[in-house]
Amino acid sequence: MASSWLNIAADAPFSLANIPFGVISTKRDPTPRPAVAIGDYALDLKAFSSSNGFSEHAEIHQYRSVFAEKTLNAFAALGRPFHRATRAYIQELFKSDTKYAAFLKDNVQFRDAALVPLADVTSHVPLAIGDYTDFYAGKNHAYNVGCLFRGPANALQPNYTHLPVAYHGRASSVVVSGTPIRRPWGQVLRDPKAEPKVPALAPCEKLDLELELGMFICRSNEMGSPVPVNDAEEHIFGYVLMNDWSARDIQAWEYIPLGPFTSKNLGTSISPWVVLADAVPKKAGIKNDNELLPYLKEDLKENVLNIHLEVDIATAGGSKKTVSKTNSSNLLWSWPQMIAHHTITGCNLQTGDLLGSGTISGTESGTEGSLLEITGGGKASIQVGGDERKFLQDGDTLVIRGWAGEDGARIGFGEVSGTIQAALPLF
Amino acid sequence: MASSWLNIAADAPFSLANIPFGVISTKRDPTPRPAVAIGDYALDLKAFSSSNGFSEHAEIHQYRSVFAEKTLNAFAALGRPFHRATRAYIQELFKSDTKYAAFLKDNVQFRDAALVPLADVTSHVPLAIGDYTDFYAGKNHAYNVGCLFRGPANALQPNYTHLPVAYHGRASSVVVSGTPIRRPWGQVLRDPKAEPKVPALAPCEKLDLELELGMFICRSNEMGSPVPVNDAEEHIFGYVLMNDWSARDIQAWEYIPLGPFTSKNLGTSISPWVVLADAVPKKAGIKNDNELLPYLKEDLKENVLNIHLEVDIATAGGSKKTVSKTNSSNLLWSWPQMIAHHTITGCNLQTGDLLGSGTISGTESGTEGSLLEITGGGKASIQVGGDERKFLQDGDTLVIRGWAGEDGARIGFGEVSGTIQAALPLF
Numbered sequence: 001m002a003s004s005w006l007n008i009a010a011d012a013p014f015s016l017a018n019i020p021f022g023v024i025s026t027k028r029d030p031t032p033r034p035a036v037a038i039g040d041y042a043l044d045l046k047a048f049s050s051s052n053g054f055s056e057h058a059e060i061h062q063y064r065s066v067f068a069e070k071t072l073n074a075f076a077a078l079g080r081p082f083h084r085a086t087r088a089y090i091q092e093l094f095k096s097d098t099k100y101a102a103f104l105k106d107n108v109q110f111r112d113a114a115l116v117p118l119a120d121v122t123s124h125v126p127l128a129i130g131d132y133t134d135f136y137a138g139k140n141h142a143y144n145v146g147c148l149f150r151g152p153a154n155a156l157q158p159n160y161t162h163l164p165v166a167y168h169g170r171a172s173s174v175v176v177s178g179t180p181i182r183r184p185w186g187q188v189l190r191d192p193k194a195e196p197k198v199p200a201l202a203p204c205e206k207l208d209l210e211l212e213l214g215m216f217i218c219r220s221n222e223m224g225s226p227v228p229v230n231d232a233e234e235h236i237f238g239y240v241l242m243n244d245w246s247a248r249d250i251q252a253w254e255y256i257p258l259g260p261f262t263s264k265n266l267g268t269s270i271s272p273w274v275v276l277a278d279a280v281p282k283k284a285g286i287k288n289d290n291e292l293l294p295y296l297k298e299d300l301k302e303n304v305l306n307i308h309l310e311v312d313i314a315t316a317g318g319s320k321k322t323v324s325k326t327n328s329s330n331l332l333w334s335w336p337q338m339i340a341h342h343t344i345t346g347c348n349l350q351t352g353d354l355l356g357s358g359t360i361s362g363t364e365s366g367t368e369g370s371l372l373e374i375t376g377g378g379k380a381s382i383q384v385g386g387d388e389r390k391f392l393q394d395g396d397t398l399v400i401r402g403w404a405g406e407d408g409a410r411i412g413f414g415e416v417s418g419t420i421q422a423a424l425p426l427f
Numbered sequence: 428m429a430s431s432w433l434n435i436a437a438d439a440p441f442s443l444a445n446i447p448f449g450v451i452s453t454k455r456d457p458t459p460r461p462a463v464a465i466g467d468y469a470l471d472l473k474a475f476s477s478s479n480g481f482s483e484h485a486e487i488h489q490y491r492s493v494f495a496e497k498t499l500n501a502f503a504a505l506g507r508p509f510h511r512a513t514r515a516y517i518q519e520l521f522k523s524d525t526k527y528a529a530f531l532k533d534n535v536q537f538r539d540a541a542l543v544p545l546a547d548v549t550s551h552v553p554l555a556i557g558d559y560t561d562f563y564a565g566k567n568h569a570y571n572v573g574c575l576f577r578g579p580a581n582a583l584q585p586n587y588t589h590l591p592v593a594y595h596g597r598a599s600s601v602v603v604s605g606t607p608i609r610r611p612w613g614q615v616l617r618d619p620k621a622e623p624k625v626p627a628l629a630p631c632e633k634l635d636l637e638l639e640l641g642m643f644i645c646r647s648n649e650m651g652s653p654v655p656v657n658d659a660e661e662h663i664f665g666y667v668l669m670n671d672w673s674a675r676d677i678q679a680w681e682y683i684p685l686g687p688f689t690s691k692n693l694g695t696s697i698s699p700w701v702v703l704a705d706a707v708p709k710k711a712g713i714k715n716d717n718e719l720l721p722y723l724k725e726d727l728k729e730n731v732l733n734i735h736l737e738v739d740i741a742t743a744g745g746s747k748k749t750v751s752k753t754n755s756s757n758l759l760w761s762w763p764q765m766i767a768h769h770t771i772t773g774c775n776l777q778t779g780d781l782l783g784s785g786t787i788s789g790t791e792s793g794t795e796g797s798l799l800e801i802t803g804g805g806k807a808s809i810q811v812g813g814d815e816r817k818f819l820q821d822g823d824t825l826v827i828r829g830w831a832g833e834d835g836a837r838i839g840f841g842e843v844s845g846t847i848q849a850a851l852p853l854f
Contacts, residue, residue, distance in 0.1 A: 130598060130599055131558075131597055131598050131599050133688075136685060157683050157684060158623075158624040159614075159616075159624075159626070159680055159681060159683065162614065162624075162625075162626050163614050163626070163680075163681060165681070165684075165685055165688075166685065166688050167594065167595065167685040167686050167688055168594065168595040168596055168597050168688065168692070169595055170558055170595050170774060171557060171558050171598075172557055172558050172650075172774070172775050172776070172777050172780070173650055173773075173774055173775055175650070182650075182651040182773055184771070184772035184773050185653070185722075185771055185772065186771055186772045187586075187589065187590050187720065187771075189586075196585075197585040197586075197589075198589075199586070199589050199590070199720070200720075201720040201721065201722060201771075204772075223599075223600055223602070223609075223694065224609040224693075224851075226612070226853065226854075228854050247772060250772065253586055253590075254586060254590060254592070255684070255685075255686075256584050256586065257584060257592075257682070257686070258563060258592055258593065258594040258682075258686040258687065259594050259682075259684070259685040259686025259687075260685065260686075261560075261592075261593050261594055261595065262768065262769070262771055262772040262774065263772065265595070265769075265772065265773075265774035266651075266772040266773045266774060267650065267773070293614065293626070293627075293628040294628065294853075295612075295628060295853065295854075341689065342689070342692075344611070344612055344613055344614075344628075344689055345611035345612065345613045345631075345674060345677065345689040345690065345692065345693040346600075346609055346611050346692075346693045346694070347597060347599070347600055347689065347692035347693060348599050348600055349599070350599050353599070424651075426653065426722065427653075427655050427722075
């Protein structure tokens with residue numbers, strides 16, 4: 001990768017090779033607006049574009065009003081060739097031998113107006129999310145959870161390897177990294193074996209994380225028009241880290257027969273910077289031994305993302321532990337397959353829709369994407385410094401990090417974090 | 428009810444007692460805008476309010492810009508006292524002895540500008556829907572379906588009488604009455620007993636209706652702040668008829684363990700006119716023998732809506748049959764209970780969110796809200812003229828009608844209709 005005139009640390013997540021897009025505000029200007037992250041800075045695209053920063057590229061300049069919006073939806077809707085051109089233009093801007101030195105490199109005034117230290121920005125949910133769908137493509141997670149509930153012989157349901165299982169999630173409670181998560185009250189069945197089954201109303205006692213990736217849709221499809229799997233890549237804007245907070249005790253009681261509901265809609269956290277689809281390296285996912293139906297057959301064989309993922313728990317007392325290290329390739333289904341299946345009956349995906357991968361777990365100890373798996377359903381404890389944990393406690397901060405690529409050209413996602421607040425008295 | 432200077436038929440759904448709100452456009456002005464329905468007319472609220480039609484009520488007049496929006500969200504967000512005042516003002520406008528004769532009754536020019544024959548308007552989805560949630564509160568339906576799948580002893584799951592079961596639905600594919608519905612392709616397991624279980628990709632062979640009511644949220648709650656059940660009524664904007672089209676063969680294969688997904692997101696149809704919460708009479712619902720948890724205990728005992736509901740199937744060949752007559756009181760849970768449960772873990776409902784009741788069925792033959800129930804899972808046929816039906820065929824038009832009240836003061840919902848189009852070749 002070329003070097004930059006900007007000082008970018010070798011292990012910086014937002015390298016010159018990356019250029020992820022987000023929405024920021026600052027004390028000086030509290031209006032949310034698009035930006036990219038590079039090194040320790042955000043380039044304010046509203047300020048940059050309105051000062052004709054894109055004037056060396058006629059098409060980007062022509063559509064520069066998308067950078068004056070409060071979300072990335074308008075930019076996303078312009079499609080992947082446009083995103084590609086914008087990313088390449090911004091990479092050129094920051095190269096040591098940039099053609100566009102007049103804008104930032106040699107122009108202190110322009111730089112002061114448009115380049116903001118990341119420490120000074122507030123991040124926002126980057127796109128207005130119309131609908132949010134959560135898949136269940138992490139086969140090892142599905143297997144691990146299936147073993148806990150049904151034993152190894154029936155761990156995976158018969159449909160699991162034939163279609164990407166998913167459910168519609170709650171868009172309104174998707175929040176950006178850093179937003180505190182309130183421990184929920186809910187209905188729980190404390191003794192599943194007692195008859196009759198009488199639930200209690202209580203603060204959740206099994207609050208868990210789910211390590212996931214999120215994907216934003218850029219190109220919409222019309223209702224009634226399924227997206228062919230080999231065209232689906234053009235519908236992908238980019239990716240974020242996701243923590244799909246889960247109230248396990250509430251979920252166990254409510255989810256039959258229509259799936260998870262209040263156990264999931266308490267909040268879903270995402271990282272603020274959308275790494276563009278072009279930027280992320282791919283590899284082969286988990287092999288599927290089934291003959292797939294034609295609408296799920298991809299030409300591309302190296303079809304899932306190759307991102308290192310880590311999960312830390314930090315306690316209110318200051319202890320900290322990395323509880324999982326895994327890789328995003330632990331999926332049975334690729335994003336294009338998820339899109340193809342989501343739309344096969346005619347569902348219209350729209351710009352800004354968010355799809356979750358499902359929990360990502362490896363096959364070995366220390367690679368699981370949820371405490372449910374790590375503690376065997378709460379049977380075992382893990383040590384976090386001097387503290388024991390089966391599930392999340394009040395004051396715990398959960399941090400997920402992710403990156404691809406090598407030092408000097410890292411494709412980093414930054415992190416998604418959230419701190420658990422104590423349940424409030426009800427009413 | 429008072430009489431009107433406008434000629435309103437005795438059995439008109441949109442009586443002076445009703446005044447439902449919707450969003451219309453016309454050939455003369457294709458911009459969607461708020462309106463109310465009365466008799467055979469729509470009162471264009473954009474035209475009416477911008478000509479100072481609300482000037483006799485300072486508060487409504489002050490907020491008249493909400494009637495220049497393309498959806499009802501801004502109006503809904505103003506809250507029920509505002510809706511109540513607006514409805515009362517419009518009722519006064521149309522009374523024979525109206526105080527406001529200068530606006531419409533005695534003003535031909537004003538009338539020509541603002542009063543449009545319903546036959547000349549195009550209706551739109553009345554609110555921008557952030558999230559759509561479908562409940563399963565129709566106990567008789569849940570029981571009937573449970574009997575088909577599990578037999579009478581285990582028909583209702585243990586949680587059913589303790590909490591209003593629900594799942595998150597798909598907001599983007601909610602469409603207004605009259606929108607054609609394309610028969611979907613999807614994964615189906617034709618022989619559930621064969622091993623190994625290998626699905627086929629095929630056009631849906633068990634396309635069904637679900638007779639439901641829809642409810643729109645007006646007042647939002649903050650994430651982390653559950654809505655108390657006895658405050659929930661203030662969060663209800665109003666009601667529409669809903670047909671939650673369902674692909675039964677696709678649903679049966681996909682729904683374990685996370686619930687219905689592609690079998691439902693092919694389309695959900697709603698009637699265009701939102702009947703305000705104030706307008707609908709109530710009665711007692713199905714008795715729940717359980718001691719409810721405190722957050723679900725309502726002070727109000729007559730807590731569910733009392734609406735007559737009918738379902739017609741009309742074939743392409745011109746045959747027609749009313750296949751169901753039932754009542755909306757066939758619910759185990761009230762709308763306030765659904766809101767209280769939806770938010771118990773902290774989910775933030777937002778202005779414009781749509782909640783579905785779940786399928787409404789009575790206990791007797793001829794009162795079922797789905798063909799699945801009417802035909803015993805497709806075992807029996809019904810006659811529609813000379814045609815047999817187990818599930819919906821291409822060209823069939825499905826119409827749901829609903830009304831409360833008596834002739835002269837009907838609280839009618841109008842109808843929600845949709846015609847099944849043949850499946851298209853895939854790709």
